[in-house]
Amino acid sequence: MRKPVRPARRLAAVPRYLFAELSRKEAEARARGVDVISFGIGDPDLPSPEPVVATLVEEARRPENHRYPDYDGLASFRAAMAGYYARRFGVELDPVREVMTVIGSKEGISHLVWAMAEPGDVVLVPDPAYPVYATQAILAGARPVTMPLVAERGFLPDLDRISPEDIERAKLMFVNYPNNPTGATAERADYERIVEFCRRHGIVVVSDLAYVEMTFDGYVAPSILEVEGARDVAVEFYSLSKPFNMTGWRIAAAVGNAEALGALGIVKTNTDSGQWNAIQRAAQTALTRAPEEFFARMNAVYRRRRDRMVEGLRAAGLAAEPPRGSFYLWVPVPQGYTDVSLAARLLEEAGVVVAPGSAYGAAGAGYVRFALTLDDSRLEEGLRRIRSLDLAHSGSGSAVR
Numbered sequence: 001m002r003k004p005v006r007p008a009r010r011l012a013a014v015p016r017y018l019f020a021e022l023s024r025k026e027a028e029a030r031a032r033g034v035d036v037i038s039f040g041i042g043d044p045d046l047p048s049p050e051p052v053v054a055t056l057v058e059e060a061r062r063p064e065n066h067r068y069p070d071y072d073g074l075a076s077f078r079a080a081m082a083g084y085y086a087r088r089f090g091v092e093l094d095p096v097r098e099v100m101t102v103i104g105s106k107e108g109i110s111h112l113v114w115a116m117a118e119p120g121d122v123v124l125v126p127d128p129a130y131p132v133y134a135t136q137a138i139l140a141g142a143r144p145v146t147m148p149l150v151a152e153r154g155f156l157p158d159l160d161r162i163s164p165e166d167i168e169r170a171k172l173m174f175v176n177y178p179n180n181p182t183g184a185t186a187e188r189a190d191y192e193r194i195v196e197f198c199r200r201h202g203i204v205v206v207s208d209l210a211y212v213e214m215t216f217d218g219y220v221a222p223s224i225l226e227v228e229g230a231r232d233v234a235v236e237f238y239s240l241s242k243p244f245n246m247t248g249w250r251i252a253a254a255v256g257n258a259e260a261l262g263a264l265g266i267v268k269t270n271t272d273s274g275q276w277n278a279i280q281r282a283a284q285t286a287l288t289r290a291p292e293e294f295f296a297r298m299n300a301v302y303r304r305r306r307d308r309m310v311e312g313l314r315a316a317g318l319a320a321e322p323p324r325g326s327f328y329l330w331v332p333v334p335q336g337y338t339d340v341s342l343a344a345r346l347l348e349e350a351g352v353v354v355a356p357g358s359a360y361g362a363a364g365a366g367y368v369r370f371a372l373t374l375d376d377s378r379l380e381e382g383l384r385r386i387r388s389l390d391l392a393h394s395g396s397g398s399a400v401r
């Protein structure tokens with residue numbers, strides 16, 4: 001006789017991750033011996049900058065780095081981040097009150113939701129979006145309310161469509177530009193509108209800058225903190241993961257509104273003990289040792305891949321458009337397919353993995369996402385296989401099963 005163990009009830013409310021299903025199918029295909037080409041996961045394929053690796057190695061040998069880090073983060077890393085914001089965005093931050101080290105932005109975002117939202121509160125989340133925003137709201141007992149992002153509005157939220165009741169209960173609003181998964185970008189005027197709305201309604205706006213350095217064709221992405229009065233309501237996450245090819249290192253900063261950061265600090269001091277000092281020192285090197293040159297080299301790589309993919313997908317009958325930011329292509333599915341059926345057919349008949357748009361929310365249905373994080377030869381092989389399916393002429397009938 002054994003009394004069954006039961007996970008917390010709130011886990012039952014966490015939606016099934018379509019991605020998990022996709023990973024399972026991908027693993028099955030690999031196990032069958034299929035040579036899988038994955039455009040699925042947005043994880044940079046190239047190495048971290050050499051000076052950053054060298055700093056880590058050096059710092060790892062210093063015994064003072066073998067102890068617990070400071071709770072709010074290493075003062076020198078926070079100062080380097082403040083210095084970077086001043087140079088890059090013209091935004092002056094107080095490194096003590098307005099900058100905090102987080103263990104990757106995913107950690108910071110998650111704990112900020114716990115710090116700010118409680119049962120009965122609303123968290124405004126874009127749809128489609130990085131799933132963590134809504135999932136953490138659910139775990140914290142709050143209610144995610146979606147702001148649909150549609151192509152006709154440039155994938156920007158329509159603030160007029162949020163109901164007065166939801167506005168009244170809203171504690172947080174998430175925005176993310178350049179956007180995952182759509183590749184859409186925002187101008188400073190868009191942030192001005194969002195900041196004005198959030199100031200008026202006492203909502204903390206969380207700007208996720210994961211792709212801010214990945215831009216093309218002369219476009220430079222702004223920070224929401226460039227907007228006057230933004231620091232009264234805005235918290236921004238600057239992650240080193242994607243721009244510096246450092247996803248494995250788990251290092252980012254939360255910057256902006258000091259009250260919200262203070263609340264985040266209370267959750268964090270009771271949850272984690274901060275990121276390793278050696279990693280923070282290495283991240284300082286990334287921020288101070290000619291980062292612009294590194295971004296320029298990386299963006300040249302992504303731009304070449306982007307243009308080649310757009311060309312190749314169009315030749316395969318897909319309506320791909322080149323984004324000005326991020327390393328994703330957000331491609332509407334051809335007639336006769338759903339995003340799920342297209343992703344399934346690409347995997348089953350071509351060994352090609354893409355992310356179905358509905359994995360990012362209901363408004364993502366009808367799109368698939370291609371990540372440009374694979375080398376030229378794999379990319380070309382993927383395109384060759386996609387072309388061989390003749391998608392433009394084979395939709396109805398074969399696809400929906």
Ligand SMILES: *Cc1c(COP(=O)(O)O)cnc(C)c1O
Nearest residue numbers: 104105106130180210239241252
């Ligand atoms: C990859 C990604 C993150 C995660 O960043 P970390 O700093 O590695 O946790 C956050 N937001 C978006 C939109 C992402 O695509």
